[in-house]
Amino acid sequence: MSSNSSTLNAYINVKKNRIKKKQKLYKLALGVSLDVTISIYLAAFIVFGGLILYSEIQQYQAQIFKVEEILKSNYQSVIYLIILRSMIGSFVRPGIVFSSAELMLSLLPHSRNQLWKYCLLEKLIKLLAAVLLATIILLMLVTDLSGLFLLSVLGLVYTVQTLMMIPQWRLYQRGTVAKISIIFVVIVLAGLVRLSVEFFSIDQWIAIVFFYVLLVGINIALSKKLFRHVNWMKVVETNDQLIWSMWFINKISNVEIKAPKKYGLLQQLFRSNKTKQAFSYQNPNQMYRRLWKLYFFEHKVQVFQTIGGIVLIMVLLSFHNEWTVGVGVSIAVFLFGQMAASFFVGGFDDKLVFSLPWDLQAWKQSFLTWVYGGGVFVLLIIATVLVFYSQHILWIPLQLVFYICVTIYFTSELINERCYILSRSSDRISARNTSLIILLFIIVALSISFPYLSVVFLYVYFMKITKRRSKPINHSLYQ
Amino acid sequence: MELVEGLQLQDVTVSIRDDVILDQISFTVRPGTVTALIGHNGSGKSTIMKTILGWQEKKEGKVSLHHIDQDDAFLTFKRDLSYIPEEPFLLSELTIMQHFQLYGQSYQVEEFQLSERINEFIKHMEIDDKLDQYPESLSKGMRQKVQAICALLPDVSLMLIDEPFMGLDVYASDYLQEKIVEKAKMGTTILLTSHQLDRIKDFADNYIMLQQGKIVDQGPISSLPELKRRFE
Incomplete structure (x- = not known):
C-alpha cells in the first residue's frame, strides 16, 4: 500500500x-x-x-x-x-x-x-x-x-x-x-x-x-x-x-464548549509579553492604560455587541438608499460615543480604581487612547460600506476625515460631561454645544448625498478647535 | 560528522523567538540501548523529543536515524519511530480498539500480529473491558495505558518515551518497563525522559543530563549515585 x-x-x-x-x-x-x-x-x-x-x-x-x-x-x-x-x-x-x-x-x-x-x-x-x-x-x-x-x-x-x-x-x-x-x-x-x-x-x-x-x-x-x-x-x-462545539448538544447537556483560552485574538492582545513588563514609574498613564485594557477585556461581550450592532445597522441601511446610509453613519457615530461614555463611567465601579487617588485627566487620556483605537474598527466598517456603496467615491477620504472629527468631538464632549459629574462640578455641556452636536449628526446623515457638506463642517470644526486651544484650560476641574 | 547507526543529533539548536531552547545539542543513542534524558523542568527534555518528531522546527543542526536524515526523508524517518507522550494524545473520534487498529494500519503491522499483540497488551494492562469506549470516558491513567500500547504495537527502530510511568499504577509501570527492556534487547533504540531516577537506573544504559537547553553531562547510568547527588 x-x-x-x-x-x-x-x-x-x-x-x-x-x-x-x-x-x-x-x-x-x-x-x-x-x-x-x-x-x-x-x-x-x-x-x-x-x-x-x-x-x-x-x-x-x-x-x-x-x-x-x-x-x-x-x-x-x-x-x-x-x-x-x-x-x-x-x-x-x-x-x-x-x-x-x-x-x-x-x-x-x-x-x-x-x-x-x-x-x-x-x-x-x-x-x-x-x-x-x-x-x-x-x-x-x-x-x-x-x-x-x-x-x-x-x-x-x-x-x-x-x-x-x-x-x-x-x-x-x-x-x-x-x-x-x-x-x-x-x-x-x-x-x-x-x-x-x-x-x-x-x-x-x-x-x-x-x-x-x-x-x-x-x-x-x-x-x-x-x-x-x-x-x-x-x-x-x-x-x-469548531468541530466539537455542537449547539444542540451544548444546550441539552448544559455544557458549553468554550474557545481555547490561550489562543483567542483577545488573549493574544491581552497576554502578550509586553503586558508582563513592569510599569514605568515615570509614566502613570501606562498603568491606567493597563487598567482600562483589563476593564475592556472583562466587558468584551458588551464591546462586541455594540460593534456588532453598528456593523448590522450599517449593512442593513446600506441596502436602501443614500439617505439611509447617512443615517446609518450617524447612528454608528452616536452609538460609539455613547458606548465610550458609558464605559468611562463604568470604569469607576472597579473597586481597585475606586480606592486609588486617581488623576482624572490622566485617567481620561488613557481611556481615550483605547477608545480611539476601537474607533478605527468603526471607521473601517464605515469605510467598507462607503467603498461598496458610495456614488461619490472621490469624496470618501474627506468624508472619513469628517466622521473622525465628529466622533472625536462627540465622544470627548460626552466624556467631559461625565468628568463634570464625577468631579461634582456644576459645569455641563452648554446648550450651544448640544445644538452643534445635533447639527453635526444631521450633516453626517446628509453627507452621503451632499458630500461637500463635509468640507464646510471641517472648516467650522478647525475654527472651533483653534479657538478652544487659545483659551486657558481649567485645571482645577481635574483635581 | 559522519552519520552513524541509531539516533544521532548533531549541533541541534532550537529557538522560539529570541529564546534559545536547545543550544548546540549533540548526542548519539546506539541501537539496542536505553538512554534517559534527565534534567529539571524546562531544561529542554521534551523539546528534544518534539524536535526528533518534527513538531519543533530546528534553527540549525541535523537529526538522523540509521543514516536517514530527518530533513531529507521525513516520512521514512517517521515510519521507523513511535512515541509515547507525557500527556495522552488520543482522538475523540475513535474508540480504544479503533486507536489500536489505526496504529496497526498506519505502521502496516500484519493483521494477525496486530490482534496477537493487542490481546497480550490489553490483558496485561487490564483494559480489555474498555475497548469500545471513547478516550474521554477513561481516567488519565487508563488513557496513558492506551497510549503506551499504541506505541508498543509496531516494530520500529526508535521509541521516544516522555515520562513513561507518569499516571500508571505500579503493575502497569512494571509491565511497561519490561516491554521497554524487551524492545531494547530486540535492537530498538530507546530515548526516554523521566524524573523517576530510582526506576530508570534499573533498566537504562546511559543518561544525558540537560540544563537550560545544554548538555551538561552524559555517561553510563551506573554513575547514578553520583548523578543523583548532582541532580538534586
Missing part, C-alpha cells in the same frame, strides 16, 4: 468515525429532549412554518428581483465582500479545518502536509455542496430568481472563497497588527479599483478579472510557504473547538 493511499485511508477512517460519533451524540440528545408527542408537534410546526415562510417569500418577489438587479450591476461588490469576510475571519479561524485528529495522524507515519491538503480538498467539496448545490436548489424552489443569475453569483462566491482559503490560512498565522494592516490595504485597493471603474467607465468584469488574477497570483506566491511558521497547536485547538 502506498504511503499516500494509507494516509487517505486513515484520514477517511477518522472522518467517518467522527460523523458516527456526532450522530450518536445527536441521537442521545434527541432521545433526552424529544418524545413521540413533541416530535409530532415539532414536525407539524416545521411543515406549516415552512409553508407560511414560503407564502411570505412569494409576496416579496418584487423586492427579490430588485436585489437581483442591484447584484447584477455590483458583482464586484460580491467579490469584495467575500474577500473581506475571509480576511476578517482570519482573526478567529484558520479556514482549513486541520484538527487534533490530523495532528495525531501526522505523529504516525503520515505526512502532515498531505493531511493538510486533504483538509483543503474536503473543504472545497463541502463548499461546493453547500454553496452551489444546496443554495441553488433552495433559492430556485422558493424564489423566481433566474438559474443563470444564481449560478453566476454563487459561482463567484465559490471561486473567490476557494481562492481565499490559502490567504486566510496564512493570514491566521500573522499577528493582529499585520492582519489589520493587510485588511486596510485591501480596502484601499478595492476603493481604488472601484474608483477606476467609476472614473474611467470601465466594465465591472475587468475589475472582477483583475481581482481573480490577483488572487491566483497571491495563491501561487503563498503556496510556497504554506507551512512556514505555522502555530499548529493554535490551529488545532481552534479547529477542535
